Amino acid sequence: KNEVEQSPQNLTAQEGEFITINCSYSVGISALHWLQQHPGGGIVSLFMLSSGKKKHGRLIATINIQEKHSSLHITASHPRDSAVYICAVDRGATNKLIFGTGTLLAVQP
């Protein structure tokens, strides 16, 4: 069983829809990252959080430390949001990240 699991693995949405991607982890962490990667591209850090909720534009990330669960929400989705969204956790000792398998999001116009 992976230490970091995401769901769904693939998601297709229509433009304008509200999207939720979930991440569950089984280890103790100091922080959780939500990352975005476009096909063939580098990784962009969207959020780094250790508690509560953060919002940036149309993106919202929440984390529940007790339940070891985080969600990434995209409001008013747009085709340019199409990418792989990756959840990664920082266990804190040496700060290397453990990555989830990613969620491939396709937003259709």
Next chain:
Amino acid sequence: AAGVIQSPRHLIKEKRETATLKCYPIPRHDTVYWYQQGPGQDPQFLISFYEKMQSDKGSIPDRFSAQQFSDYHSELNMSSLELGDSALYFCASSSTGLWGYTFGSGTRLTVV
């Protein structure tokens, strides 16, 4: 704002050749991490450095070595390249005491 700079962006090498990838962290970041992402795979941690000393080691082949220099930039040296080394190599940097973990855009290595 300055970001994590990696060079080169793309690199094509033949089997058994060597390659050197460079990573320049965010100013005042003292820790550098290297990750390897094969085609369609999750990123895998290779190695990290804190204050020029190796701080952690992951699934880095013996053919690879890395170091962090006095200006905190890091280099990943890869020898006897194999076809399976073709991947996106990206580095990230962070700083103890500061909130933030920044990724570089990666170096795409293709071994032919």
